[in-house]
Amino acid sequence: MNTTVDTAEPVVPSPETGSEPRNYLNAAYGLRSWLLTRDHKRIAILYLISVTAFFALGSFFALLIRLELLTPEGDLVSPDTYNRLFTMHGIVMVFFFLIPGIPAVLGNFLVPLMIGAKDLAFPRINLASWYIYCLGGLFTLWSIVHGGVDTGWTFYTPFSTHYSNTYVISAALGIFITGFSSIFTGLNFIVTIHRMRAPGMTWFRLPLFIWSHYATSLIIVLGTPVIAITILLVAAEKLLHLGIFDPALGGDPVLFQHLFWFYSHPAVYIMILPSMGVISELVAAFARKPVFGYKVVAFASIGIAVLGFLVWGHHMFVAGESVYVATVFSVLSMLVAIPSAVKVFNWTFTLYQGSISLQTPMLYALGFIGLFTLGGLTGVMLATLGLDVHVHDTYFIVAHFHYIMVGGTIMGYLGGLHYWWPKISGKLYPAFLSRLSALLVFVGFNLTFFPQFILGYLGMPRRYWSYPPEFQVLNVLSTAGASILGVGYLLPLCYFIWSMRYGKNSGDNPWGAVGLEWDTSSPPPTENFLTTPVVTHGPYEYNPKEVHDRTSQPEARVG
Amino acid sequence: MASTTIDTHAPGAAHHPALQHHFDNMEQQKESATLGMWLFLVTEIMFFGGLFTAYVVYRHAFPGVFAAASHHLDVTLGGINTAVLICSSLTMALAIWSAQINRRKLIVFFLLATIALGSVFLGIKTVEYRDKFHHHLVPGTSFAPDDPHLQGVAGQQSQIFFALYFIMTGLHALHMIIGIGVLAVLAVLSWKGRYDAHYHNPLECSGLYWHFVDIVWIFLFPLLYLIGAHAR
Numbered sequence: 001m002n003t004t005v006d007t008a009e010p011v012v013p014s015p016e017t018g019s020e021p022r023n024y025l026n027a028a029y030g031l032r033s034w035l036l037t038r039d040h041k042r043i044a045i046l047y048l049i050s051v052t053a054f055f056a057l058g059s060f061f062a063l064l065i066r067l068e069l070l071t072p073e074g075d076l077v078s079p080d081t082y083n084r085l086f087t088m089h090g091i092v093m094v095f096f097f098l099i100p101g102i103p104a105v106l107g108n109f110l111v112p113l114m115i116g117a118k119d120l121a122f123p124r125i126n127l128a129s130w131y132i133y134c135l136g137g138l139f140t141l142w143s144i145v146h147g148g149v150d151t152g153w154t155f156y157t158p159f160s161t162h163y164s165n166t167y168v169i170s171a172a173l174g175i176f177i178t179g180f181s182s183i184f185t186g187l188n189f190i191v192t193i194h195r196m197r198a199p200g201m202t203w204f205r206l207p208l209f210i211w212s213h214y215a216t217s218l219i220i221v222l223g224t225p226v227i228a229i230t231i232l233l234v235a236a237e238k239l240l241h242l243g244i245f246d247p248a249l250g251g252d253p254v255l256f257q258h259l260f261w262f263y264s265h266p267a268v269y270i271m272i273l274p275s276m277g278v279i280s281e282l283v284a285a286f287a288r289k290p291v292f293g294y295k296v297v298a299f300a301s302i303g304i305a306v307l308g309f310l311v312w313g314h315h316m317f318v319a320g321e322s323v324y325v326a327t328v329f330s331v332l333s334m335l336v337a338i339p340s341a342v343k344v345f346n347w348t349f350t351l352y353q354g355s356i357s358l359q360t361p362m363l364y365a366l367g368f369i370g371l372f373t374l375g376g377l378t379g380v381m382l383a384t385l386g387l388d389v390h391v392h393d394t395y396f397i398v399a400h401f402h403y404i405m406v407g408g409t410i411m412g413y414l415g416g417l418h419y420w421w422p423k424i425s426g427k428l429y430p431a432f433l434s435r436l437s438a439l440l441v442f443v444g445f446n447l448t449f450f451p452q453f454i455l456g457y458l459g460m461p462r463r464y465w466s467y468p469p470e471f472q473v474l475n476v477l478s479t480a481g482a483s484i485l486g487v488g489y490l491l492p493l494c495y496f497i498w499s500m501r502y503g504k505n506s507g508d509n510p511w512g513a514v515g516l517e518w519d520t521s522s523p524p525p526t527e528n529f530l531t532t533p534v535v536t537h538g539p540y541e542y543n544p545k546e547v548h549d550r551t552s553q554p555e556a557r558v559g
Numbered sequence: 560m561a562s563t564t565i566d567t568h569a570p571g572a573a574h575h576p577a578l579q580h581h582f583d584n585m586e587q588q589k590e591s592a593t594l595g596m597w598l599f600l601v602t603e604i605m606f607f608g609g610l611f612t613a614y615v616v617y618r619h620a621f622p623g624v625f626a627a628a629s630h631h632l633d634v635t636l637g638g639i640n641t642a643v644l645i646c647s648s649l650t651m652a653l654a655i656w657s658a659q660i661n662r663r664k665l666i667v668f669f670l671l672a673t674i675a676l677g678s679v680f681l682g683i684k685t686v687e688y689r690d691k692f693h694h695h696l697v698p699g700t701s702f703a704p705d706d707p708h709l710q711g712v713a714g715q716q717s718q719i720f721f722a723l724y725f726i727m728t729g730l731h732a733l734h735m736i737i738g739i740g741v742l743a744v745l746a747v748l749s750w751k752g753r754y755d756a757h758y759h760n761p762l763e764c765s766g767l768y769w770h771f772v773d774i775v776w777i778f779l780f781p782l783l784y785l786i787g788a789h790a791r
Binding site: 117118119120121122123183187188190191192194195196221222223224225226228229230233236240241242243244249250251252255258259527532 | 579582591598599602603604607608609610612613620621698699700712715716718719723726
């Protein structure tokens with residue numbers, strides 16, 4: 001499928017000299033070669049390490065929360081500490097794991113590979129984004145070390161600006177700074193996807209992973225600056241008592257909620273869209289079929305991105321919103337279900353009559369489809385005004401968004417890591433253990449969060465450190481599930497690290513997958529492709545007939 | 560497997576020293592940088608957009624107080640600054656034009672002129688800020704306007720106006736300072752002959768940024784300085 005193009009710097013492929021072929025991992029050694037790298041693949045690894053560290057930190061807070069909720073009495077930590085635990089859990093997980101997770105790790109690694117580019121358009125900005133992420137992380141860690149923040153990850157005013165005596169300002173600045181790292185990533189992706197595609201890589205030959213990252217980047221670029229200025233205003237208000245969000249001085253705390261959710265609702269789509277992109281790739285690769293309705297799935301990503309900006313008001317149904325505004329937001333929120341359902345149905349149709357192999361990534365993908373469907377359907381329930389008032393601020397909400405964020409985003413993230421791990425490291429991980437981890441994650445997840453739907457519907461409010469004794473059984477189930485989930489997350493950490501040293505070599509394409517990223521060696525060379533690829537067909541040519549057609553008609557389109 | 564060979568470089572176009580390794584040619588590099596700059600400006604619009612939203616909400620809530628508070632801003636100094644900034648946009652455009660006609664010293668001259676005009680703007684802004692400090696119009700504990708229209712509840716509401724004034728113009732000034740820094744670097748590089756008619760995209764992109772900062776001021780000036788003009 002590829003034709004040869006003279007690159008600016010001709011590269012001599014390493015012959016079989018007995019040593020390993022040259023790749024991005026052995027191109028240079030030493031800390032300096034990593035910390036000053038401009039290679040998108042190495043930056044992805046840097047992100048992988050730091051994102052994993054924050055995930056571990058966020059999970060630690062979750063563990064303490066679940067331990068506290070094991071018994072009805074508040075006996076493990078004080079209520080103040082509990083407030084800080086769920087706040088830090090939310091801040092760390094949302095801003096330092098879920099939002100950068102898939103784009104900055106898998107996206108960074110794969111976007112140039114999938115479109116046949118040598119690197120992202122702005123490699124220096126890409127490296128800068130990682131340093132900015134770390135700087136923002138340090139600010140947040142500083143506030144954690146000094147006792148944390150107790151406002152909830154939402155920083156609602158006037159509590160955050162006037163009453164909370166915790167380290168709101170440093171946490172807010174941490175989020176402000178980290179926002180720029182995600183803006184840099186999004187901007188880089190958009191420009192790269194527009195300008196760096198290989199010859200012949202037309203828009204409708206882009207993998208759906210790229211489409212979903214494009215949609216994600218649009219949200220990042222349009223939304224993140226708004227949270228930046230909002231959180232800056234919170235810090236300024238807290239520091240100087242300006243009155244902007246203080247009702248006592250004429251300010252409007254609900255304005256804060258509008259500005260906050262204008263970003264933070266689309267942020268949910270920053271988390272889920274890349275995961276959907278991963279699932280599209282996995283379903284096609286392990287059902288050995290092109291994704292059903294490719295264009296519709298591609299446009300569904302853009303549709304979710306656009307609609308995502310029009311629904312923020314559904315977070316404020318009980319914050320004094322007028323009934324007319326609430327109705328509009330309710331209807332618009334339900335509309336998001338349409339492109340989301342399009343994706344779920346199209347993945348299901350892709351599976352239909354496919355040659356399905358239940359490898360580990362596919363197990364994660366199938367888990368995603370089920371969990372996301374449940375999370376999405378409860379989302380439609382919550383978009384209805386009457387029901388939302390009933391379950392507002394209960395565990396029903398907590399369960400709903402964890403089905404999207406954990407059941408959706410993390411399943412996609414882990415599925416993607418398992419799928420592309422041979423591409424990233426050139427190594428295979430243990431098949432049995434990895435399947436076991438997928439199973440543990442799925443079972444543990446459902447055991448953790450399904451009881452919370454029931455708890456919420458029965459009226460258990462979120463963010464309390466004790467509860468009436470009749471809720472204990474369900475809470476014990478939830479804590480038990482969380483410990484299974486924890487084991488499910490620890491397993492991949494162990495065998496991925498193990499595989500880097502002891503894993504068998506995977507070969508270039510262990511899954512027999514199509515897609516440009518598998519056309520180069522695993523791990524790829526620093527410049528990704530020894531010769532610039534020329535693309536002559538779509539991304540999911542698993543159909544034997546079409547494969548035959550394309551090899552017999554090698555017409556190279558140059559764009 | 561087909562084996563067509565494609566030359567990614569335009570015929571005759573030599574390998575330009577400014578071409579980065581991951582781009583095929585200067586055209587692609589230029590288009591990428593320009594698109595990146597426009598996207599960055601989009602994020603800037605959204606960034607200031609949050610502040611403009613807050614402004615709209617509070618001006619709608621307290622129209623009289625905002626008009627009265629607006630009287631305390633110096634329309635003359637603001638007007639001069641508007642003219643200064645528009646002139647600086649002209650000199651910026653002329654710097655790019657000088658590059659297009661290959662006049663190295665002229666590029667440096669116009670960049671320095673732009674920097675000078677930007678500095679004049681910041682100087683006048685400093686005078687205005689100092690004036691606000693003297694009249695206790697800086698939000699916070701020392702906020703105490705001596706205007707009978709701005710006492711009691713109205714005074715507290717006017718504090719929101721001044722808070723928005725300082726945050727909006729302050730962030731705008733910060734953008735000016737960053738812009739001046741960028742232009743200073745470009746002036747040095749231009750002096751060394753880095754830019755010519757063939758390659759001057761960094762000038763173009765910085766020009767986009769400079770014009771954007773200019774346009775933000777064009778919105779800030781009437782919204783902050785002129786709303787009181789018809790109220791009393």
